Amino acid sequence: MNDFGLMTVFSFAPGGWGAAMAAASAMTIAVAMAGFIAGAIIGTFGAWAKISGGRIVRSVADGYTTVLRGIPDLLVIYLFYFGSSAVLTPIGRFFGANGFLSLPAFFAGCLAIAIVSGAYHTEVFRGAYQVVALGEIDAAYATGMSRALAFRRIIAPLTLRFALPGLANIWQLVLKESSLISVTGLVEILRQSQIGAGSTKQPFTFFLAAAILYLLISSASGWVLQFAERHFTRGLRRG
Amino acid sequence: MDFSFFLSAFLRLLPGVPLTLQLAFVSVGLGMVLALILALLRLSRIRPFEWIARVYIFLFRSTPLLVQIFLIYYGLSQFQTVRYSVLWPILRQPYWCAIIALALNTAAYGSEIIRGGLRSVPEGQIEAARACGMSRITVFRRIVLPLAIRQALPAYGNEIILMVKATALASVITMMEITGLAAKLISESYRAVEVFVVAGSIYLIINYVITRVIHLLEYWLTPHLRSVSTPVVIEREDAA
Numbered sequence: 001m002n003d004f005g006l007m008t009v010f011s012f013a014p015g016g017w018g019a020a021m022a023a024a025s026a027m028t029i030a031v032a033m034a035g036f037i038a039g040a041i042i043g044t045f046g047a048w049a050k051i052s053g054g055r056i057v058r059s060v061a062d063g064y065t066t067v068l069r070g071i072p073d074l075l076v077i078y079l080f081y082f083g084s085s086a087v088l089t090p091i092g093r094f095f096g097a098n099g100f101l102s103l104p105a106f107f108a109g110c111l112a113i114a115i116v117s118g119a120y121h122t123e124v125f126r127g128a129y130q131v132v133a134l135g136e137i138d139a140a141y142a143t144g145m146s147r148a149l150a151f152r153r154i155i156a157p158l159t160l161r162f163a164l165p166g167l168a169n170i171w172q173l174v175l176k177e178s179s180l181i182s183v184t185g186l187v188e189i190l191r192q193s194q195i196g197a198g199s200t201k202q203p204f205t206f207f208l209a210a211a212i213l214y215l216l217i218s219s220a221s222g223w224v225l226q227f228a229e230r231h232f233t234r235g236l237r238r239g
Numbered sequence: 240m241d242f243s244f245f246l247s248a249f250l251r252l253l254p255g256v257p258l259t260l261q262l263a264f265v266s267v268g269l270g271m272v273l274a275l276i277l278a279l280l281r282l283s284r285i286r287p288f289e290w291i292a293r294v295y296i297f298l299f300r301s302t303p304l305l306v307q308i309f310l311i312y313y314g315l316s317q318f319q320t321v322r323y324s325v326l327w328p329i330l331r332q333p334y335w336c337a338i339i340a341l342a343l344n345t346a347a348y349g350s351e352i353i354r355g356g357l358r359s360v361p362e363g364q365i366e367a368a369r370a371c372g373m374s375r376i377t378v379f380r381r382i383v384l385p386l387a388i389r390q391a392l393p394a395y396g397n398e399i400i401l402m403v404k405a406t407a408l409a410s411v412i413t414m415m416e417i418t419g420l421a422a423k424l425i426s427e428s429y430r431a432v433e434v435f436v437v438a439g440s441i442y443l444i445i446n447y448v449i450t451r452v453i454h455l456l457e458y459w460l461t462p463h464l465r466s467v468s469t470p471v472v473i474e475r476e477d478a479a
Contacts, residue, residue: 067439070443072405072406074411075418075438078421078422078435081431082425082426083431086429086430086431178303179303182305183411193306202317203317204310204313204315205317207306210306211302211307211310214303214306215301219301
């Protein structure tokens with residue numbers, strides 16, 4: 001065991017942890033991606049509520065973003081992981097199932113990430129919408145587009161373009177946040193490293209490997225997002 | 240609604256508040272010093288120094304805080320040299336490991352904020368100070384740093400709030416701060432929603448107070464931005 005090193009963690013040979021780490025990385029990306037997309041949907045409605053909602057709708061949206069940005073994400077994860085069983089167990093009992101029911105860790109994690117990132121999405125979309133020139137929206141209505149068509153063809157693409165840098169930030173945040181889901185036992189990168197660290201007594205090596213994997217994923221996705229940003233803003237004049 | 244449970248949950252979680260605040264403030268304080276050093280390295284125009292700061296910031300910003308905490312708390316014990324070193328009594332304690340990890344982490348984010356503040360100081364002000372005959376160090380101490388702090392304050396306030404939230408992660412390495420106590424209470428009572436509401440409100444109150452204090456500091460530091468206060472109305476004894 002003395003020559004146990006990073007190479008063994010990433011090795012796909014027998015005795016190596018490569019396959020497990022790769023599967024864990026896929027899980028991290030899956031849960032982060034699902035949470036991010038669900039968060040974007042929440043954020044779209046949140047931004048809509050803040051921009052054109054009545055007073056009550058607006059204050060609900062304001063409350064949502066204030067609260068979610070003020071409490072630790074770990075607490076939200078606990079809420080969904082443990083809280084779901086408080087809701088689901090009585091329902092399960094009603095249908096004849098006995099024992100403890102709770103959301104699978106994957107869904108609880110996605111939901112928690114979605115709710116947390118939804119608050120950030122709301123602010124990013126709202127900010128981006130405000131940058132869209134009013135003239136362009138007016139022009140869309142003036143050419144006879146319906147509200148839905150104007151939203152689909154004009155408002156949504158322009159907002160997304162301006163939101164892209166903010167969305168890239170949220171993605172990096174979500175990716176790092178997904179590591180918190182390890183507390184629920186979902187086998188993503190950090191949980192897999194804990195398992196490896198426990199069974200080989202090489203915690204530093206495994207957590208270093210985890211750090212490297214997160215670094216790789218965040219760098220690679222940062223690269224893609226930068227490329228996307230350059231691609232989608234090529235029509236903009238640079239100051 | 241069972242108010243007695245809310246009350247008892249509140250009383251159970253309250254003892255965690257000092258630890259949360261301690262973790263947040265000690266790590267923000269240490270992190271701020273390190274952040275200033277990093278920002279100066281980054282702006283030093285000396286290539287190796289610049290790169291050290293760049294790499295540090297990149298590494299700490301693109302890995303999750305929880306991984307950093309685990310690396311320090313569980314990881315370092317892998318090395319015998321660490322276990323037999325003089326630092327072991329410190330590195331063995333989850334409290335100090337959490338503080339070190341939080342401080343190293345916030346330093347990376349803070350240094351970018353401070354760097355922005357330092358760079359925002361107008362060149363003319365520095366020139367003027369130099370023209371008055373101040374030495375470089377005096378210019379930094381009297382002109383650049385105060386202006387930079389004022390500029391960076393709102394962003395740093397955000398970072399402090401993020402740190403208060405981040406202290407929750409210390410519960411994963413057995414620290415019984417608010418979130419740690421909340422998790423324990425949830426597993427005892429199976430009332431996740433109620434406990435969440437109570438713990439969340441405590442965090443919200445803490446963060447609200449911090450926001451107000453930062454606002455006050457900002458107000459106090461920017462007298463030149465205040466709108467001219469309405470002139471004091473002097474009572475006149477008009478005969479009309």
